[in-house]
Amino acid sequence: MELSPLAREKLARIGELTEEEKSRLKYSEQLTSLLAEYFTNEFSPDDLWKELKEHKDAGRVFILIDAQLKLLEAISLSGSEADFDKVRRGILAIETLKDEGNYTTLEQDLNGIDTLRRQYRDERDRTYRSMQEKVERQVSLAAEQVARQAATRGTVVDVQGSVEATIKASPEWKAFVSRHENTYGQKLKEYLTGLKERLKA
Numbered sequence: 001m002e003l004s005p006l007a008r009e010k011l012a013r014i015g016e017l018t019e020e021e022k023s024r025l026k027y028s029e030q031l032t033s034l035l036a037e038y039f040t041n042e043f044s045p046d047d048l049w050k051e052l053k054e055h056k057d058a059g060r061v062f063i064l065i066d067a068q069l070k071l072l073e074a075i076s077l078s079g080s081e082a083d084f085d086k087v088r089r090g091i092l093a094i095e096t097l098k099d100e101g102n103y104t105t106l107e108q109d110l111n112g113i114d115t116l117r118r119q120y121r122d123e124r125d126r127t128y129r130s131m132q133e134k135v136e137r138q139v140s141l142a143a144e145q146v147a148r149q150a151a152t153r154g155t156v157v158d159v160q161g162s163v164e165a166t167i168k169a170s171p172e173w174k175a176f177v178s179r180h181e182n183t184y185g186q187k188l189k190e191y192l193t194g195l196k197e198r199l200k201a
Contacts (some may be wrong), residue, residue: 027055027063035070038090045089049097056097068094068199075113075186076118084114102198109195115119116191120184127176128167135163135170 017025034051037043043051048067055063071090074083088110095101139162167173 003015011089017070017107024062024066026062028066031063031067031070035067039074039086045086045093048090051093053097064094064097065199072195072199075188075192077117077181084117087112105198106195109198113188113191113195116184116187120180124177124180126174127180129168131170131173132163135166139163139166155173190197 013049034043034048038045038048052064052067068091071087074087091110092107095103095106098177
């Protein structure tokens with residue numbers, strides 16, 4: 001298989017890497033494996049802390065920031081509370097390993113992201129419920145009419161399923177979702193960018 005120009009360029013630069021960069025490459029795979037175990041609940045935040053402490057004690061302090069940055073990548077607006085809590089606990093546990101950590105500021109940043117995620121869900125749910133009330137009235141009336149017309153045939157109308165399908169197919173809902181995702185997606189991106197810069201500083 002022929003390598004892409006980018007892959008060839010990366011290979012060509014391998015010889016130019018510093019000792020620290022070579023070390024980072026070597027331990028990057030280990031870190032990926034470690035975090036996979038953390039996300040599949042094989043490791044607790046305490047287990048993650050112990051594993052990363054061994055790296056720190058061996059002089060590989062860079063792995064602490066790398067781990068936090070990788071954990072940040074798992075944050076999304078629509079992720080579950082449990083997933084966000086796992087990311088948050090992992091990042092804060094790692095911060096306690098740093099000689100000059102900034103736990104309080106980091107915790108405030110993560111609280112800000114948590115608040116943003118809640119606002120995202122609440123606004124989406126409120127808008128959906130508002131549309132649901134309107135559509136439910138329309139679908140119920142239509143269902144009653146269909147039921148009357150088909151009384152002898154025993155037709156049953158799935159009102160709830162029809163309401164959900166009607167809302168999700170409506171241009172109004174699609175426009176709202178698009179605006180909503182863009183607005184909150186941008187705010188999350190700003191939070192994460194600021195957080196990454198602080199972690200790297």
